[in-house]
Amino acid sequence: MSDSFVNDSIEASVSKSRILAVLEKVCDPEIPTLSILDLGILRDVICHPKHLEVVITPTYCGCPAMKTIEFDVIRALDDAGYKEVKVTMQLAPPWTTDWISKRGRAMLLKEGIAPPVESKDSLGQGIECPRCTSHDVSLISVFGSTACKSLYRCGSCFEPFDYFKCH
């Protein structure tokens, strides 16, 4: 198996896309429909001669999900037959919400979490209620159920909701 992990070969690119297909099923434990690819925390997959290296980056310094994600990556690849896997943590460049994919944003919305708006300095500007799409929203707390979210309230349907804040 390990012989196929040779860079610059057709075999390598085939195995890399297979690996990505496996990793696509590893999700953020807090948002179980959002994969680590769509969240933008998977930075690289490197095929070494004897092992696979999966490079991930944390969202926030204190993100308690990173260890779980590391185990989930190893378990998923192990199930797919990749026995020698090393997960490494890369800090720079730091993760940004700009790395969340289009599909990831759609997944957030489906979970009732307003996806981050593009502009950097916005606290309230352009945020849409995930339930009724109203823009009449107000901030309750910058710090929501996890560090990456803020808590808002909709002025139209009066429901509170999480906003995945720009970072």
Add this chain to the structure above:
Amino acid sequence: MNKNHYRYVLRLGDNALILGQRMTEWCGHSPLLEEDIAMANCALDHVGRARLLLSYAAELEGEGRSEDDLAFVRSDREFENFLLCELPIGDYAFTMARQYLLDTYHYHLFTELVSSSDETLSAIAQKAIKETTYHMDRSRDWVLRLGDGSEESHERMQVALEGMWNYTEELFERDPVDVQMIAEAIGPDPEWLHSKWQADINATIKKATLSVPEKKWSLSGGRNGLHTEAMGHLLSEMQHLQRTYPGLSW
């Protein structure tokens, strides 16, 4: 091993760890539910930052110690955090005033460390500066709300600032560790940080209708392992599990 480089990173890690530990004491006790969550969020960022820094310190030391060894089996004389970080939490005014003074300090420090010649430290700073900005916005907001609030909240915020003011000089001391870090372009000059910090703090205090406390005396020693009485109590709680069951792991 470069002993000064190790100590510089260790001090940064100890500040994050000890302050983070203090912040966790509010978990379940904050005055508002939103505040409870916010405080726990920020505490996690501090502990996460401490993990990155202490892992790196252990690597620089090169004696096979881990982040956990540094956090959980050192004694108080081996910790090199600022005394300000270890002071008991007091009331919410005291807690938020301390957060604000230290968030502002870290904001300027990390801004500078982003361009450190030490790539690992720069990577950690690039990560930490983002969340420090949120932390500072929140703690500044509380200084303003309480300072420019009711008679009682104003009074409590003023008392809080007076109570910690004599510990702030330690943040800007310069010893041989700092001198070497400046020379190697690893860390900024504390004097420069002091001027940036002072300008921000003065502006906020004024806006909050409070007054800048007078410096009557100054206490320091934390960076050389000489701590207040509060430190031993903090460690006995934080290190309880590893001291009782050495080597215990998940």
